[in-house]
Amino acid sequence: MKTRSGPGKIGIPPWQQHLQELPVYTPGVRLTRDERARYAKSVVDAHRAGGSKLGIASFLGCSFALVQRLLDLGEGLDEAGEAHQVEKVLRARITDGTYRVGDVLPSPERLCVQLGVRNDSVRRALARLAQAGLTLGISALGTVVTDPDTPPTGSTLQVRTRSGQIQTWTLPMTQSPHIRAVITARIKDGTYPEGSRIPGLKALTEEFGATEGTLKSALRPLRKQGVLSGTRQEGTFVHSSARSLLASAEPIGTDREGA
Structure with a gap:
């Protein structure tokens, strides 16, 4: 792959500095395993430094979908990663009715014990479920299963705790x-x-x-x-x-x- 040329690290946004040393991406050319790992690390660093996924894709000259896959790989959400496996388990439980719409999920700590995984893997899996509209996490209260076709509206939400008790949660201001x-x-x-x-x-x-x-x-x-x-x-x-x-x-x- 060709080497990226540019003005160096002076005068460019901090997030772009993490991408400067990457080889120039050629659309349609499959990255090797080592190249994927290198790209993934740099893309994660750039994203954490403030780069948007759209901005990173534009800078690299690749698709938004590839940036998302690289982030998944760099953050352990690739198909072989523990977080991805946790997400699959939770999705399956939502699909088969183990966790119904309105149910409060077990705490991340309890899920770690149940599934024998790290807390970070549970956190990432829950974040992906929230992005898909399958769950809604409310600080200091917990995570509730939601229907992506009819997202919660208004300022309150009726939930069912693990003990079967019905509670009313106050929804925070959204983003x-x-x-x-x-x-x-x-x-x-x-x-x-x-x-x-x-x-x-x-x-x-x-x-x-x-x-x-x-x-x-x-x-x-x-x-x-x-x-x-x-x-x-x-x-x-x-x-x-x-x-x-x-x-x-x-x-x-x-x-x-x-x-």
């Missing part, structure tokens, strides 16, 4: 305002040009670590303003005058998921 702010900034700075199609829901949920319900909630005000339009089938597009619409719009306040 919708943050996601909307990032999307808006990308429209304003040209990352998402006027008239272009933005990444799909799957790509955005993976990037932000959010459920589809949260993404839809984040984008809904932008759709109402006319800044974004389109359907799930054809994709979401930026209006040809989106910057003017944003400049003339009233500030969008915070909200709760599904609000």
Whole structure:
């Protein structure tokens, strides 16, 4: 593979510095095992240093999906990794009804004991389930099984504890305002040009670590303003005058998921 040339580490964002020494990626060429390991380590380091998955993909000249696979590999979520195996077990239990919608999952500590795995593997597996909309973790309370087709709405949620007791949990403010702010900034700075199609829901949920319900909630005000339009089938597009619409719009306040 060719060596990447560039200005060195001076004057570039910190996250890009982790990618500077990688060979130039050639689309369609399969990475060797050693190359995958090298790319995975650098991509994980870049992501932890603040690089978005979309930005890393653009810098390397590869697909968003490849960046996600490299992150999975670097963080132990590849198919041979322990975290991936934990995710498979929990998904199977949700599918077969062992854990039903509304059930509170055993604590991460109990899952570690039950499955004989590390706490970090459980944490990563739960994060992936949350991204898929299969669970919702609430700080200091626990993780509840959810239906990705009907994500929780409102400020409270009825849950069923492991003892069978029904409880009402108060949902925290979601990350919708943050996601909307990032999307808006990308429209304003040209990352998402006027008239272009933005990444799909799957790509955005993976990037932000959010459920589809949260993404839809984040984008809904932008759709109402006319800044974004389109359907799930054809994709979401930026209006040809989106910057003017944003400049003339009233500030969008915070909200709760599904609000």
